[in-house]
Amino acid sequence: MLAMNYRGPRRVRVDHKPYPEILHPGDAIIRVTRSCICGSDLHLYHGMVPDTRVGSTFGHEFIGIVEETGPGVQKLKKGDHVIVPFNIACGTCAFCKQELYGNCHESNPEATAVGGIFGYSHTAGGYDGGQAEYVRVPYADVGPLVIPTGMDPDDAVLLTDVVPTGYQAAEMGGIKEGDTVVIFGAGPVGIMAARCAWLFGAGRVIIIDHVEYRLEFARNYGPCEAYNFRSLEDPVLFLKKETGWLGADVCIDAVGADAAGSALHTITGKKLMIQAGAAIALHWAINSVKKGGIVSIVGVYGPTGNLIPIGNVVNKGITIRANQASVKRLLPRLIKHIQDGYIDPKAMITHRVPLEEVADAYHIFSAKLNNCIKPVLIPPSARN
Amino acid sequence: MENNQSIKYNHIKGWGVDADPRNEPTYPMKRYTGDDHRRLNWERPLQQLEAVEVLHSNERPAISAVFGTTLPPAGLSGAIRRYAFKYSESSFNHWLPLLLADRINVVEGLFDDLKRGYIPNVLAEKGWKSAWKYDRKGVVKKLAMRAAAVSFIVAAWWIMNHKKKRL
Numbered sequence: 001m002l003a004m005n006y007r008g009p010r011r012v013r014v015d016h017k018p019y020p021e022i023l024h025p026g027d028a029i030i031r032v033t034r035s036c037i038c039g040s041d042l043h044l045y046h047g048m049v050p051d052t053r054v055g056s057t058f059g060h061e062f063i064g065i066v067e068e069t070g071p072g073v074q075k076l077k078k079g080d081h082v083i084v085p086f087n088i089a090c091g092t093c094a095f096c097k098q099e100l101y102g103n104c105h106e107s108n109p110e111a112t113a114v115g116g117i118f119g120y121s122h123t124a125g126g127y128d129g130g131q132a133e134y135v136r137v138p139y140a141d142v143g144p145l146v147i148p149t150g151m152d153p154d155d156a157v158l159l160t161d162v163v164p165t166g167y168q169a170a171e172m173g174g175i176k177e178g179d180t181v182v183i184f185g186a187g188p189v190g191i192m193a194a195r196c197a198w199l200f201g202a203g204r205v206i207i208i209d210h211v212e213y214r215l216e217f218a219r220n221y222g223p224c225e226a227y228n229f230r231s232l233e234d235p236v237l238f239l240k241k242e243t244g245w246l247g248a249d250v251c252i253d254a255v256g257a258d259a260a261g262s263a264l265h266t267i268t269g270k271k272l273m274i275q276a277g278a279a280i281a282l283h284w285a286i287n288s289v290k291k292g293g294i295v296s297i298v299g300v301y302g303p304t305g306n307l308i309p310i311g312n313v314v315n316k317g318i319t320i321r322a323n324q325a326s327v328k329r330l331l332p333r334l335i336k337h338i339q340d341g342y343i344d345p346k347a348m349i350t351h352r353v354p355l356e357e358v359a360d361a362y363h364i365f366s367a368k369l370n371n372c373i374k375p376v377l378i379p380p381s382a383r384n
Numbered sequence: 385m386e387n388n389q390s391i392k393y394n395h396i397k398g399w400g401v402d403a404d405p406r407n408e409p410t411y412p413m414k415r416y417t418g419d420d421h422r423r424l425n426w427e428r429p430l431q432q433l434e435a436v437e438v439l440h441s442n443e444r445p446a447i448s449a450v451f452g453t454t455l456p457p458a459g460l461s462g463a464i465r466r467y468a469f470k471y472s473e474s475s476f477n478h479w480l481p482l483l484l485a486d487r488i489n490v491v492e493g494l495f496d497d498l499k500r501g502y503i504p505n506v507l508a509e510k511g512w513k514s515a516w517k518y519d520r521k522g523v524v525k526k527l528a529m530r531a532a533a534v535s536f537i538v539a540a541w542w543i544m545n546h547k548k549k550r551l
Contacts, residue, residue, distance in 0.1 A: 011510055024450050026430070054486075054493035108451070111441050112443045112473060113473055123482075138450040199400070361514075363514050
């Protein structure tokens with residue numbers, strides 16, 4: 001079968017790999033019909049995530065058709081077209097029972113701080129991902145959900161990560177009616193967080209980035225105010241002025257380790273790697289939120305540590321809420337929101353690329369070429 | 385939510401549908417079940433057979449019930465990874481060797497390709513086709529900068545060599 005193959009930082013290609021095997025009674029094999037490249041895949045692509053082994057297949061955002069099931073699988077059958085949440089969750093550990101499906105303790109031997117994630121390095125369990133024709137899906141009775149009749153597959157594939165992560169970013173913000181919400185990062189997750197902030201009753205939504213075409217998209221899609229930090233002398237000062245000098249009620253970091261905007265962070269976090277990525281978006285979020293405000297983090301960082309103004313967190317009495325999205329918990333509500341027309345995920349898809357051209361898709365997304373917001377990879381079998 | 389605010393925002397479809405006064409820190413991140421004290425005593429899923437070497441964090445007593453089996457540690461990078469897993473996730477001695485192993489693994493991957501008689505097309509792997517299509521100016525600039533850097537190094541080397549000969 002064809003599968004994306006990581007060869008080193010900024011080097012990927014498509015190769016033939018063996019068809020995946022059922023390794024556990026709860027496994028299923030899924031024939032992938034769509035897979036996305038996520039902003040957090042770029043952290044892997046840029047070589048920033050420890051234990052990313054050469055030969056890995058990335059891809060944690062995918063949907064597909066059940067091809068084969070293990071003897072223990074009862075809820076899925078061959079031919080079901082399913083949404084596969086990016087988290088691999090057992091459904092029985094203490095954390096899954098508490099609906100913390102992004103924090104499963106029975107899906108990742110390599111690290112305790114993160115649950116298993118498809119195609120996200122050995123630090124997240126060493127699973128192959130969905131940027132391939134077929135993929136092994138463990139705990140198939142727990143995570144995957146049959147795509148509701150009538151749902152567009154382009155909407156469904158974004159329910160695997162982008163929509164729940166953007167939604168949970170807003171949810172964790174504890175947004176109260178009329179709140180001013182500032183989102184750092186106008187990538188797909190940030191744009192979705194902006195859209196979802198309104199669902200929680202925000203009074204004002206502001207998004208900050210430096211990529212003009214993305215700001216333009218966010219301005220219309222949110223709809224929200226959108227500002228380019230390159231044209232602001234100091235984004236924190238700007239936001240203070242915009243919020244009556246007190247700061248935003250809620251700040252959301254939807255950027256993570258690949259943030260631009262600070263030479264110090266870029267050199268120490270992305271070039272020398274002495275911190276776990278460039279954390280300038282989080283730095284700005286902490287400094288832009290009001291005293292007693294909430295900072296919600298969904299941007300992905302490495303496991304070592306980052307330069308952030310923790311003293312200001314204490315002195316301002318900020319609450320920080322962060323997690324990988326609990327996709328399974330949120331899916332029913334988000335499916336309803338799509339059906340009700342409150343969110344339109346597929347509008348974010350700008351590029352549909354054959355799986356065979358994965359190297360170009362990664363470069364286009366990473367370098368933000370051709371007004372790319374969200375690229376989707378389509379395997380040959382799904383194109384016929 | 386039906387009030388003056390919702391009228392103000394009626395151009396935004398779905399405004400306030402999920403507004404929930406209970407949504408404050410700790411809600412709804414976790415559905416408290418009272419099971420926290422049970423620690424590792426939950427009914428574990430069936431254990432996947434360990435057919436390949438799987439490294440596991442020393443912050444847990446054993447491997448998880450299910451795990452990925454791709455790319456078991458091998459070669460020099462594998463030896464470094466095994467060393468790294470002697471340290472906890474809290475230690476730089478865990479993560480920095482893993483990053484080093486990743487870089488060594490890139491060279492190992494290159495040798496593996498050559499051993500199989502495959503010469504990787506690095507330019508294609510880096511997506512230069514799309515770069516040329518959508519960012520020709522950027523590609524030319526990058527090439528010019530690299531050419532200038534190489535010329536500078538060659539010129540410096542030549543001058544140094546020339547001086548030594550004259551002495």
